[in-house]
Amino acid sequence: MSRNPERNDRKSGKKTAPSVKPGGRFDAPRGQDRGGNKTGGWNPNPPAKGFSDSAPRPSRNTKADADNFVWGRHPVLAALSNPARKGMGRLIVTADRAAEIERDRLAPNGHKAEVMDPQQIDRLLPAGAVHQGFAFKVAPLEGVSLEDIAEDASGVIVMLDQLTDPQNVGAIFRSALAFGAKGIVVQDRHSPALAGALAKASAGATERLPCARVTNLSRALEKLADMGWRAVGLDGSADLTLEQALDASPTVLVMGSEGDGVRRLVAEHCEAMARIPMPGGFESLNVSNAAAIALYETVRAQSR
Template identity: 50%
Template sequence: MAKGDRKRAMRGRAGRMQGGRGSGRASAGQVRLWGRHAVEAALKNPERQHRKLWATREGIESLDGELPPDFPVEYADGHDLARLVARDAPHQGLVLECAALEDVFLADVIGDPERPILVLDQVTDPHNVGAILRSAAAFDAAAIVTQDRHAPPESGTLAKSASGALEIVPWVRVVNLARALEELAEAGYWRIGLAGEAEATLAEAMPAGPVVLVLGAEGEGMRHNIAAHCDALAKLPISDAMESLNVSNAAAIALYAAATRSAPGADC
């Protein structure tokens, strides 16, 4: 079905907008996503169970691919959609309510020596975690790992920042981050913690084999116990004019270093 045909077929199915008061909160057990990249990626993800799509007609036309003919769509204007999402969130004419992703376990992501695993210690800002997911997808990381109690929940804000990567990169939530690092070491991974006070640079500490990159929250950095579970600490060689980088920027640079370490002529 062409986009124009799809638009005409769904034209008569608009109804009154229901739910939402600018909080972005979904029904119990559901997640509400917004923005073209986040919604489109979720619609294409066979692991997602979708409940309903609210959309402007322009939003529907912007999607890449076809919706099933019986997919529940409710048309609305942009002002109505704004009531369904977080305040001032750029919904781009698309709001999707769907089930949260199924749990992923550490054993599921261990095994590919070429793909790094990213461990985040108490990185709680959903914008940062979303941006890190986007970089993880760009540089083909195997997964991100967080402690369940000290990480943001799956949400529309996070998914919008991830720009579709939430559907691509496995996200492992664990009870005990130190124990997860022990399991990764037992599986043959070399664990590098990024720390500004380290003597070695990341390039100097980077191994040829499987690697885990560990990043702490901005300001506090890694907790002492997490740093103690790293095989090495390393820093990014940034200018003295800047004290530190945003954690999502640091993650992107570290993932690039891991991705290029075996490339001919690479510094890493």
């Protein structure tokens, strides 16, 4: 049995996985510069588009200093390249990294490096943080509106139902970006800040992939259904396999929380629940591994 607290296929004993419903219905911009031109990053403060539940919501402010830092080569360089970060943050690097940033013009938005010894940087970060000579003290990104991600109904969106482990969430961001997902949807009150260990695990994906924070996932799924999206949740006890449940429709992949999987009310707003077949007999997958497999299968189904 997996010891990882986040498993996507445990039987909760509390819900009945809904099947595909007749009719294909549910029951129940990226960043721009000041001139309006699209950029490679995403704006943490875009204008709301009229839905109060899906308007951009700030990340939960915590007292943990890790929430105010991004560290490691890939996360810091991605943050420096994000136009939304212009004028924000304190860049702290070792002398050789400062020379590299200057030589290769790795800070296109005007950030100036503050040089410290590696041991000094160690003392600024949580114990065990592998910073590789890069640290960036900056507020966590706040997110975009649900409509910014979903208005073009095509491809795949990943919804995380109360996942709280930063390593797993960061790894899912990385996989979602690799497979071309439109963005990530999380519940505002039950998701970690897009910084610290999460940003490190994402290898910079949190700076490039939009994230929408919403109050209620079930209502978000209703809105997504109205916008042409089809939700498929993962549940290890489901009758359908992913291959059977997926088609070429714009798809929201719903990944369950630690221990209990996708919650009952969220599952009821999915058109189908599906499992990843595991003929090897091992009973569970880490949720970030399950997300990577589900993303691959979704992209494959949409290309058929």
